[in-house]
Amino acid sequence: MSRPSSRHRRVLRFCAVATGVAALATAACAVALWAAVVLRPFPVEDLHVRSGDSLRIHDSRGRMLREVVNADGERVRWRALEDISPLVVQATLAVEDARFHEHAGVDPRAVARAVAQAVRYRRVVSGASTLTMQLSRRIHPHPRTLRGKLGEMVDALRLERAVDKHTVLEQYLNRAPYGAGAVGVEAASQRYFGKPGMHLSLAEAALLAGLPQAPTILNPLKDLERARARQRTVLARMRATGAISDEEHARALAEPLRLAGRDAPPTPLPDTALHFTDYVVSRHPAPGEVRTTLDGDLQQEVESLVRGHVDSLAAGGVTNAAVVVLDNEACHLLAMVGSARYGDAAASGAVNGALARRQPGSALKPFTYALAFEHGDTPASVVADVETRYGEADGDLFVPKNYSGDYSGPVLMGEALGRSLNVPAIRVARRVGLEPLLTRLREVGFTSLDAPASHYGLGLTLGNGEVTLLELAQAYAMFARGGLTCRATPFDGPPQESDTPRRAFSEEVAWQITDVLGDESLRMRAFGAGNALMLGFPVAVKTGTSTNWRDNWAVGYTPRFTVAVWTGDFSNRPLHGMTGATGAGPLFHKVMKRVVERAGPAALPARASLPAGLVEGTVCAHSGQVPTPLCPVRRRVRLPAARVPDQPCPWHREVRLDARNGLLAGDTCPSEHVVKRVFTFLPPAYATWQATHTEAAPAAPSRYSPLCPEKGAVPGAAVITWPRQGEVFLIEPGYARRTQTLRLSAEVEPRLAGVTWLVDGRPVGRAAWPYDASWALQPGRHRLEVLAQGLRSEPVEIEVR
Numbered sequence: 001m002s003r004p005s006s007r008h009r010r011v012l013r014f015c016a017v018a019t020g021v022a023a024l025a026t027a028a029c030a031v032a033l034w035a036a037v038v039l040r041p042f043p044v045e046d047l048h049v050r051s052g053d054s055l056r057i058h059d060s061r062g063r064m065l066r067e068v069v070n071a072d073g074e075r076v077r078w079r080a081l082e083d084i085s086p087l088v089v090q091a092t093l094a095v096e097d098a099r100f101h102e103h104a105g106v107d108p109r110a111v112a113r114a115v116a117q118a119v120r121y122r123r124v125v126s127g128a129s130t131l132t133m134q135l136s137r138r139i140h141p142h143p144r145t146l147r148g149k150l151g152e153m154v155d156a157l158r159l160e161r162a163v164d165k166h167t168v169l170e171q172y173l174n175r176a177p178y179g180a181g182a183v184g185v186e187a188a189s190q191r192y193f194g195k196p197g198m199h200l201s202l203a204e205a206a207l208l209a210g211l212p213q214a215p216t217i218l219n220p221l222k223d224l225e226r227a228r229a230r231q232r233t234v235l236a237r238m239r240a241t242g243a244i245s246d247e248e249h250a251r252a253l254a255e256p257l258r259l260a261g262r263d264a265p266p267t268p269l270p271d272t273a274l275h276f277t278d279y280v281v282s283r284h285p286a287p288g289e290v291r292t293t294l295d296g297d298l299q300q301e302v303e304s305l306v307r308g309h310v311d312s313l314a315a316g317g318v319t320n321a322a323v324v325v326l327d328n329e330a331c332h333l334l335a336m337v338g339s340a341r342y343g344d345a346a347a348s349g350a351v352n353g354a355l356a357r358r359q360p361g362s363a364l365k366p367f368t369y370a371l372a373f374e375h376g377d378t379p380a381s382v383v384a385d386v387e388t389r390y391g392e393a394d395g396d397l398f399v400p401k402n403y404s405g406d407y408s409g410p411v412l413m414g415e416a417l418g419r420s421l422n423v424p425a426i427r428v429a430r431r432v433g434l435e436p437l438l439t440r441l442r443e444v445g446f447t448s449l450d451a452p453a454s455h456y457g458l459g460l461t462l463g464n465g466e467v468t469l470l471e472l473a474q475a476y477a478m479f480a481r482g483g484l485t486c487r488a489t490p491f492d493g494p495p496q497e498s499d500t501p502r503r504a505f506s507e508e509v510a511w512q513i514t515d516v517l518g519d520e521s522l523r524m525r526a527f528g529a530g531n532a533l534m535l536g537f538p539v540a541v542k543t544g545t546s547t548n549w550r551d552n553w554a555v556g557y558t559p560r561f562t563v564a565v566w567t568g569d570f571s572n573r574p575l576h577g578m579t580g581a582t583g584a585g586p587l588f589h590k591v592m593k594r595v596v597e598r599a600g601p602a603a604l605p606a607r608a609s610l611p612a613g614l615v616e617g618t619v620c621a622h623s624g625q626v627p628t629p630l631c632p633v634r635r636r637v638r639l640p641a642a643r644v645p646d647q648p649c650p651w652h653r654e655v656r657l658d659a660r661n662g663l664l665a666g667d668t669c670p671s672e673h674v675v676k677r678v679f680t681f682l683p684p685a686y687a688t689w690q691a692t693h694t695e696a697a698p699a700a701p702s703r704y705s706p707l708c709p710e711k712g713a714v715p716g717a718a719v720i721t722w723p724r725q726g727e728v729f730l731i732e733p734g735y736a737r738r739t740q741t742l743r744l745s746a747e748v749e750p751r752l753a754g755v756t757w758l759v760d761g762r763p764v765g766r767a768a769w770p771y772d773a774s775w776a777l778q779p780g781r782h783r784l785e786v787l788a789q790g791l792r793s794e795p796v797e798i799e800v801r
Contacts, residue, residue, distance in 0.1 A: 042158035046139050047171055053078060053287035054187070057277050059296035060492060066277040067190070069181055070287060077186035081170035085200050088185050090244075091209035092173065094237040097131040101165060105132040105156035132156040134212075135172045178208060179215035192220060194260030202248060203255040206234040220259060228257070273299050275338030275352040280490050291492040293332035298325065298598060302335045302591055309567070309587040310340040317575040318552075318567050318583060322353025323591055324473040324488075326562040331477060331486040331499070334561075334595070336470075339570075348570040357448050357466035358551045358566065361580065362420045363544030364441065366513050367475070368461040369417045369425075371432045371440055373509045378639045379414025379516055380624040383424040386689040389736040390426075390458060398458065400426045403545075403579075409689045410622050410682065412635060417513075418522025420543065422462055429461035437461065444475045444485055444504045463544055472555050473564035479517075479540065480557040483510035508640055511611050514540045515638050517556070532585035535593060538605045543580030550574050552583030556592060558605035563592045615641045620649040622680065630654055630678045654678050685732055687774070688739045718755070718791040720784060721745045728799045731777050741774040746786045746793065758785040 054075045055068040069075055081089075093100050099107050110128040129137075129152070136155035142148035160168065178188035188208050189197035200208070210230035211218050220227035232253065239249045276294055284290055306321045325335040338352030372381075385408040390398040402408075402422050416424035429437060434453040437460060441449055449456075449465045456465050470488055477486035483505035489495065505513075516522070517540035523533055533541045533554070541556035550572055555564040565584040568575060575583060596603055610616060619625060621633035625645045630652040657675050682690050722745040723729075731740055744757050744767075754768045759775060760783055767773040771786070777800045786793040 042155065042162040044162050047163070047167070055281060055285070055287050055290060057280050057290050057292060059273070059292060059294045059299070061296060062291065063296055064190075065273050065292070065294065065296065068277075068281055073181060074183045075181050075187040075191060076174075076183045076287075077190065078174050078184065079186045079197065081166060081173070083198065084170075084173055084185055085197050085205055087200060087202050087205035088173065088197060088209060089169065091202075091206045091234050091238055092131070094241045094243050095209055095234045096134070096212070098237070098241050100131055100169070103130060105158075105160035106130060106153045130156060131172045132160055132168050135159065135168060135175065138172075138175045176212040177215040178211045179219035180221055190260075192259055201252075201255060202244065203231070203235075203252040203257060206238065206252060207231040207257065210234045220257070224257070224259070271342075272296065272303060273336070274342040275354065276333070276336040276490065278338075278352065279336065279355065283490065292490050293327070293330075293334065293492050294336070294490065295325075295334045298595065299335045299337070301594055301598075303337050305587065305590050305594070306337050307340050309590070313567065313578070313583065315576075316578050316583070317569060317573060318578070319347045319569045319571075319573075320349070320351075320353055321565065321567040321584075321587060322356075322469050323566075323587070324354050324469050324562075324564045325591065325595055326473050326477050326486070326488055328477045328480045328486065328557065328560055328562055330495075331474065331488050331501075332492070333488050333490045336490075351570050353566055353570070354469045356570070357468055358568070359463050359465070359546035360467050360472060360553055361463040361544030361546045361551065362422070362425075363472060363542055363553045363555055363580075364463045364465075364467075365417060365420065365425045365461055366479070366517065366542055367441055367444065368429050368432065368437060369413060369516075370479075370505050370509050370513050371437055372413065372428045373512055374505060375432060376643070377413055377428075378637070378643045379412060379417075379512055380619045380635070380637045380639055380643075380645060381413045382410050382622075382624045383413050383416055383427055384685055385409060385411045385416065385421055385423045386686060387736075387739065388423060388427065390430075400458075400462070407689055407693075409686055409693060412619070412621065412624050412637070414512075414516045414519070414637060415522060415525075415621070415635070417516050418519050419526045425461045426458050429458055434458070434460060440504065441475075443502070444478050445471050445487065446475060447471065463546060469553075469564050469566045472553070473562050476540075476542070476555050476557050476564065477562040478504055479510045479513050480559055480562060481510075482507040507611055508613050511608070511614060512638065514557075514608070517542055527581045527585075531581055532589045533581060535589060537596065538607050539592060541588070543585060545579045545583075548574045549576075549578055552578055552580045552585075554580050554584035554588035556588060558592075558596065558603075559608065560599065560603055560605070561592070561595050563588060563595060565591065610638060613640055614638050615644060617644055619645060620652070623649045623651045625649040628652060632678070651680050651682060652678055653681055684729060684740065684742055684777075687741055687743060718748045718786055718788045718793040719746060720786055720793050720796045721747050723784070723796060723798050725796050726798070728801060729777060730801050731779065737776060740777050742777055744773040744775055744784065744786075746771045746788075748786075748788045748791065752788050755786050755788040758787065759783070761785075 054070050054077065057065045057068070059065055067075055097107070099109065107128065107130050110130070113128065133152045133156040136159050137152050140155055142151040174184040177183055180191050182188040182191040185208060186197045188211065189195060189200055192208070193200065193204055207220065207227060210233060211227070213230065217223070218227045218230050235244070235249055235252050238244045239246065273294055273296070276299070280290060280292060302323050302325065306323060310318055310321050320339045322339065323335060323337040324333070326332065327334055336354050338354050339347070339349045341347065341349045343349055385402070387399065387407060400422050407423065408421065411421065411424060413424070413428065434456070438449060438453045438456070446467050448467045448471060451465070453460070474486045474488040478484065481501070483503055484501040485504050486501065487499040489499055518538055520534060523531065523541065527533060539556050539558050541554065544553035545551070550568055552567045552575065553565065555562070557563070565588040567583045567587065616636065616638050618627060618634050619637055620627040620631040621635045622631070626648045627634045628648050631649050632652065654676050657677055680694055722743060729742060746755060748755060748771060754766055755771050756766050757764050757773050757775070764775050765773045779800050781797065781799050784796045784798065
């Protein structure tokens with residue numbers, strides 16, 4: 001045998017060295033791989049770090065109203081593997097990683113195939129990525145390079161050493177992107193088919209399984225044909241791997257795909273409750289499923305009513321309206337409409353009128369009267385509706401006016417509230433005090449009234465502060481709940497501790513307010529017989545109109561429901577003389593009727609029975625006292641038993657007149673000339689008002705009168721018949737001094753041309769028959785006299801405080 005040549009020896013030595021180097025390199029790679037996989041375990045805690053779920057808001061029946069994406073702009077709904085459709089699992093494994101259960105994170109066959117294809121075609125044909133590698137890339141992204149691919153392989157091997165296949169599959173199906181912002185199978189199922197993933201058909205499951213390959217390009221909402229082509233590939237792989245039969249394959253190919261929001265009726269309520277869901281997001285930003293109290297069907301009906309109402313009043317300047325409906329028992333929000341059209345930018349439709357601060361006008365008056373009732377007044381208490389000037393001393397003059405521009409003189413508090421008179425409300429507000437009133441308003445839910453009492457002044461009771469429609473609804477629901485506060489909630493479930501009801505007013509007070517606001521006779525006096533606030537069943541209603549008619553309000557309640565309505569314009573343009581009764585009233589009428597009708601006959605309210613402690617009675621409509629046969633008008637009232645009046649009315653008296661001359665008839669007047677007339681004798685505070693609103697009455701005869709003395713006529717006498725000896729008069733705060741006068745009356749026999757009145761010896765005026773004069777009240781003790789052609793009356797001493 002010949003010896004190898006030197007050249008051959010060099011080749012052999014090189015091959016030996018090369019083989020040794022390759023062996024060493026292989027060993028080094030093996031060691032490096034072992035170190036990377038074994039010595040650096042996968043951080044399992046990273047599997048618990050995931051994108052937050054989206055917020056999914058449902059109505060009270062479980063229908064989805066809206067899904068709010070998470071901070072990354074994704075729709076995510078994490079599901080355990082057991083809650084994911086087996087069809088999706090099979091389809092995903094068939095098309096993405098058929099040998100998933102046979103490899104350890106990296107599939108050698110797939111790698112070899114990918115390398116061979118790359119060499120043959122001189123380009124990358126397949127990436128050889130397993131599900132584990134794709135998952136590792138979602139958790140720890142690597143660059144799309146050869147080195148990045150090797151990093152993915154290492155991470156996949158580490159991952160499968162750390163967790164089992166079950167966990168890997170669950171993580172992948174919840175983290176994979178499916179397009180249209182949907183991450184995870186469940187989010188994709190809801191996004192594309194409007195149903196839970198467990199309800200997917202084979203065709204739908206195959207469609208979803210193919211999307212992660214190119215979620216943007218394959219989005220079926222944008223390119224259904226391309227998505228269907230990918231679906232066919234998935235179904236073919238499922239048949240090839242034995243996951244489905246030929247028959248199942250054929251049926252899936254033939255099944256039409258009905259995409260939610262495209263050609264199938266979606267499960268979510270379409271484009272409804274947008275302001276409500278905005279409100280829910282602001283109250284509940286945490287992700288996940290949220291069940292709300294909203295009645296989705298009622299919400300849609302109310303939205304339609306709002307749009308129709310705004311369109312019908314457009315000529316009057318109304319461009320928007322808002323409605324809140326509450327269930328009084330649990331204080332649940334049943335409906336919330338913030339504007340006529342959410343997307344109408346020209347009318348600021350995105351503004352939520354239910355949460356916007358606006359002036360409520362007279363809608364705050366019931367709380368003023370409730371505080372007065374708590375302090376001892378009742379609906380039968382008398383309050384003066386006469387011209388009154390406030391702030392004259394400091395120059396900040398405030399003269400409240402009623403909507404009608406006129407005054408009613410003495411009115412009962414119940415009537416003043418039912419007719420929504422401004423002047424009495426101001427007087428009652430002053431009586432109860434601004435600080436206590438503002439404090440109580442905040443306690444019943446008007447947190448928007450955050451300025452000090454001095455900021456609002458007496459106009460607080462007339463609604464010069466700004467509140468929200470939602471606050472107004474929950475405050476009125478308090479009356480329906482017998483004085484227990486109501487914190488309106490949009491969430492279905494047990495109330496939060498902060499929502500625990502507190503007693504704002506006694507049950508008696510709440511019932512009296514409800515009784516007054518439910519009095520249809522008062523409502524007719526205020527708004528006419530054909531007003532929109534007559535619903536045909538008992539309901540307590542109050543309206544409000546802000547300054548310059550910018551805001552119209554109507555709010556009312558039955559024992560079960562409260563409805564609050566606002567109409568107006570978000571840019572504060574005044575309406576064309578429209579009031580709460582004419583602007584918001586018709587919409588309130590429609591909504592309240594619909595709410596009660598939908599609840600069924602059992603919800604139709606009936607007249608409530610008197611609670612314990614209250615009794616029903618009748619009083620004089622002017623004095624609030626026990627009516628006599630002379631009282632021309634009577635009022636039915638319901639009062640606390642301890643507050644029932646027990647004195648007969650002193651204001652209506654019968655007077656004997658001489659029909660020949662209209663004078664008081666003395667005993668010498670022949671009986672055939674005596675007539676009896678009933679006159680109203682009001683306190684001095686009403687003198688100015690009475691002078692222009694009622695017939696002047698002669699002074700009531702007294703035992704001092706020379707026309708009817710106890711022992712016959714007394715000629716040559718001058719007698720002061722009013723005021724009487726020892727009377728005490730009060731100067732009432734809040735009235736202009738010039739309006740607080742005392743009527744002076746005298747009788748003289750024989751009748752003379754005129755008399756002179758003296759106060760403290762100084763003339764204060766001359767009066768012709770019937771010798772009546774007036775004197776402006778001055779504090780102190782005073783001596784009154786009358787002079788008549790040499791006749792001088794006996795002095796009468798009075799006191800003014």
